[in-house]
Amino acid sequence: MDTGGSAVRKAVFFKGLLFLIPALFLAYFYFYPLLRMAGLGFSGIWAGDPGLARFFGSRDFVSVLAFTFWQALLSTLLTLVFALPGAWVWARFRFPGRGIFALVVSLPFVLPAVVVAAAFLSLLGPSGILADLSSFLFGRPLYLEDSLILVLLAHGFFNYAVVFRIVGGFWARIPESVWEAARILGAGSFRSFLHVALPLLAPALLSASLLVFLFCFSSFGIILMLGGPAMSTLETEIYRRAMHLFQLPVATLLACVQLILNFAVIFVQGRLEKRFQTALAFSGKPENSLSHGKKRLPVLLALVSGTIMALPLSAMVLASLRVGDSWSLAAYTQLFRESGDGLFLISPAAAMGHSLIFALASMSVALLTGLCAAAFLSRSDLRGKNLMETFFMLPLATSAVPLGLGFILALHWPIDLRGTPLLIVMAHSLVGFPFVMRVLLPAFRSVPKNLMEAAMTLGASPARTWRLVLFPLVLPAVGAAAIFAFTISLGEFGASLFAVRPELATLPVSIYRYLSHPGALNYPKAMAMGVWLMVMTAGSFWLLSRLMGLMKTRSTQDEK
Secondary structure, rough: OHHHHHHHHHHHHHHHHHHHHHHHHHHHHHHHHHHHHHHHHHHHHOOOHHHHHHHHHHOHHHHHHHHHHHHHHHHHHHHHHHHHHHHHHHOOOOOOHHHHHHHHHHHHHOOOOOHHHHHHHHHHHHOOOOHHHHHHHOOOOOOOOOOHHHHHHHHHHHHHHHEEEHHHHHHHHHOHHHHHHHHHHOHHHHHHHHHHHHHHHHHHHHHHHHHHHHHHHOOOOOHHOOOOOOOOHHHHHHHHHHHHOOOOOHHHHHHHHHHHHHHHOOOHOOOOOOOOHHHHOOOOOOOOOOOOOOOOOOHHHHHHHHHHHHHHHHHHHHOEEOOOOOOOOHHHHHHHHOOOOOOOEEOHHHHHHHHHHHHHHHHHHHHHHHHHHHHHHHHOOOOOHHHHHHHHHHHHHHHHHHHHHHHHHOOOOOOOOOOHHHHHHHHHHHHHHHHHHHHHHHHHHOOOOHHHHHHHHHHOOOOHHHHHHHHHHHHHHHHHHHHHHHHHHOOHHHHHHHHHHHHOOOOHHHHHHHHHHHOOOOOHHHHHHHEEEEHHHHHHHHHHHHHHEEEEEEHHHOOO
16 A cells, blocks of 8 residues: 555645645736736727827826826935934834834824825815814814815825834944944044944835835825825826726826836836845844933933824814804714615615725635745745745735726626625735735744654655644734734725625725715714724734734744
C-alpha cells in the first residue's frame, strides 16, 4: 500500500485547491469585469465612435484630468503641512495622553468617506455649526458649499493618519544620539530638522506623500458629496457618464485611464517603500518625559491637532441631535420607525440591516479566499511566489468606481448577477480580500514548517494538519482579518453606488441619498446614520487593535 505516494498526492491536491479558490475568485470577479470594460472602451476607439473622439479631444477631458491631478497634489501638500507637526510630537516626545492623541488623529482614516463628508458638512456646510454660529454673531451665515477648500480640508483630515503613522513611525526610530551630535555641532532645532531629519525622513515622506496622493487622486465619496457638480475628477466623471448620461464607452475608457494612472502611482510608491524599509534600521525611542519651558510647545501642538481632528466628528454628533431649531433625539428614534420616503429613500433601519448582512457575508467570502491565498503563498516553494503575491494584491490598486462599472457591464454571464444581493457581497469581498491576505500572510509565515511536517509524518492529512495545527496558531490573525473585512464592507461606497438597487441600499449609500433629498428630518437622520456608522467602525477597529496587540505579544513571546 503506497501511503507515501497517497500523502504526496493529497498534499499536491490540497495546495492546488488553496491556489484555485482565490485565483478563480479573482478571475471572474476582478479580471473578467476589467477586461470586459477595457474591451468596450477600446472597441469604441477602433470603431471610430464620434462620442469618444468628441470627449477625449475636447477641453472637458483635459480639465477633468488636470483637476484630478492638482486637487490631489494640493490635498497632499495640505496633509503634509497639517500632519508633520503631530508626527514630530508623537515621534520625539512622551507625555500624558500620548496614546489618546494617536487614537484621535488616526480614527478618521478608518472611517468611511461618506462619514467624513457628512462630518464636514455638519461643521462647515450650509446647515453646519459655522453657519449657525456666524448667524448668531454677525447676523448672516458663513459656510462652505461645493467648495474646493472643503474638499481639501476633508482630504487632509481623512489622510492625516497616513503621514502621521508612516513618517512618525520612522521618525521615532531615529536614535537620540543623532540629535545630540547635531546639537554638539551647534545646530539649532530648525537646522537639525533641515539638515538632519529631512534627509533621513525623505524616503518615508515620499512614500507617505505618494500614498496620500493616490487616495486623493482616486477619491470619490468626498468629491461627490462636497465638491458639487462643478468639480469633476476621473472617478466622479466615470460615475456621471455611466449612471446619469449613459455614455458607457466614454465611462469605460475613463476608467481605463484611471486604472493605468493608479497602477503607475502604486508601482512608484512600492519601490519607494522598499527603499524606505531598507534605508535605515533605527531602533530609537521617544524621549521619556517633557520638561517645562520650551518643551511646552509639543503638548500645545498635540492639543491643537487633537482638537482640530475631533471637531468635525463632534459637529456631526451635534447635528444629529438638532432638528429644526430645537435639540432632540428625534433623528435617532425615527431611524427605527419610518419606512422610508419615496423610491430612493428606504428606512435607515433597513439600510443598517442590509449593511450588517452584506458585511457578514462579504467577511466570510474575503476570509475564505484570503485564508487560501495566504496559506498557499506561505507554504509554496514556487519560484514565481512573489509574482503570485502581486497578482493577488492587484485589487488593492483598483479603486471601487471602475470595479463597480465593470461589474454592471460584465456580470450577466453565465448567470445575471446584476441587481442581486450577491453582486454587492462579491464587490465588498473583492475590496476586502487583499487586506485580509496582508493581515494573514505574516501570521502564516511565522508558523515553523517543521510543525506541519511533523504532523504529516505522524499520518495527518493536509486538511487535518491545517485544521488542528496551523489554524489554532493563526487564530488571532484570522480574527483581525475578519474585523478588517467586516469594517471595510460597512463603509464601502463607490462600488455599492453602482451595484446596489434602491431597495437594497447600504448605510453609506443611504447617507448620501438622505443628504441629497430635501426634508426637515432627512439631514439630521443622515447625520444620525453617520454617527452609527462611526461608532460601529470605531468599535470594530478597537477590537482589531486589541487583536493586533495580542498577535504582537504572542510573536514576542515566541521569539524569547
